[in-house]
Amino acid sequence: MSFKFTEENLKRLENERKKYPESLAAVMPAIYIAQEQNGYITNEVMTEIADVLGIDKVDVLGVVTFYTMFHTKPVGKYHIQVCTNVSCMLRGGYEIWEYIKSKLGIDNMEVTPDGKFSIEEVECMGACGYAPMIAINEDYYENLTKEKVEEILNSLK
């Protein structure tokens, strides 16, 4: 599967590139833009990023594998991140995690067969005072109960 940035994304990338004195620094923004376009990062995606920025592919690979928010496998349409770190744990983070696991029938970093949901147990998301919390794709949901989580999951089409 070959990968090429869209014209629009190339422009965005060029814009990001201008913020830094060296092109290597634009690698994280480039990976983000590619992930948005392709859903996840493949070998071909890394080749394209390296070509566009004029950097070594191994440097792209090194960065992709270092950060947890870059995915090398597809995630669901709704990627559900559940925080179980200490402040959330004290207020029922694990109950929410167990509930979501059993409701969707999948485990950490797995995707439902229909590709709709994937789940991830994550570290502190910076919402400790509003615990327990989950994030779905880019949005935070805070001060949760099992009932609220069920409502949220049912509302996702």
Added chain:
Amino acid sequence: MERIVLPEIPNLNQIDVYLKNGGFEAAKKAFSQTPDDIIEQVKKSGLRGRGGAAFLTGLKWSFMPKTTDMPKYLCINGDESEPGSFKDRQIFEYNPFQLIEGAIITCYAIGAKIAYLYIRGEYHKWIKLMQQAIDTAYEKGFLGEKMKSTFGVDFYCDLYIHKGAGAYICGEESSLMNSIEGKRGYPRVKPPFPAQKGLWGCPTTINNVETITNVPPIILKGWEWFSKIGAPKHPGTLLFGISGHVNKPGVYELPTGILLTELIYDVAGGVPGNKKIKCVIPGGSSMPPLRGDQLEGVRMDAESLRAAGSAIGTGGVIVMDEDTNLLKVLLRITHFYHHESCGQCTPCREGTGWMEKILKRIEQGNGTSKDLDLLVSVAQNIEGNTICALGDAAAWPVKFMIQRFRDEFEKYVKPQVVLPVPNKVHSMRFTKISLDNIVLKS
């Protein structure tokens, strides 16, 4: 009480409202003085970093070389990934322009032309809000080349957001710089310090978001005013983030030096069900935990907390009631540090793994009292032997939790007894046998 960082003004995140309330007046005032004057005032104000180490901000700025041909940089640290910390996001949401104003004053003081604002990747919403504010500031001439005409000064700077991607270690300042440079977020060996060799080898200052947001009021109202607020040696206010077992968790801006008990009981509404407190971590998960019976009289500033055997950290207070299982808490915290260790130094990479393994063994009911000593010993061997402070951050909770709550941890392990059973091969040695292995014959 006057609030400095998050004033109680509705819609302050709108540029018009910000301008009506004295917005960018501090910048104007700053540009009428020399950079050295600004550094001097921040020094005298006593402002200390809000990112964890409480280092004197003015002093840090003064380390930047005055005569250099190299470009200089400012990094503003909004990685905010320390468990228990959720304060900087309030600034992004409710007072973004004061952060921007603080950034331009700081750039002017240290001679930087570019500032990078590093925000953790999970904060999509707050990155968008902050980007909108930055775009507005550019439009209105408070950032970029237009600053020259807006302020009538021969200086301008740019402010860019760099989005993190899920790595706690990138909050560590040298790792943060590597991350901005587009590299894996490995911390660098110090020295050289960032003021000598930072971003792309150039002089760089790194400050926390809350630290920078404190700068405009200090310049506008004067360092004397600021230095009189809160604890004299650690003046100003702090954004205290309170989480865990309290009735009203959240972020509260209060003067430094407030009693920890006042913070928990009066401000955060006390513990649900009026339960007793077993343990409090006063400054984010890396800081030494305090016992519930150690809290009386402890004040929330760097000096008082050090005297009490902990540290102010990020001001993230995690409260645990009497029914909390501290073994589970410690295991979860240790799992976090093991997961986030970048793996460069052996004591941190291996040690965090060992500690997690031993704690798991105890959780499964197979630990002995000797494992507790082993945990403390592993922690002590990590502490101080690593490139960055994540090693200490992982070691402290283990060491202090076990030392301060030994009574509770003893309940989770089997007592280990040493019986004088002669070993057949080396008859002079004793063999250690766990109680479970002894069959009593009646």
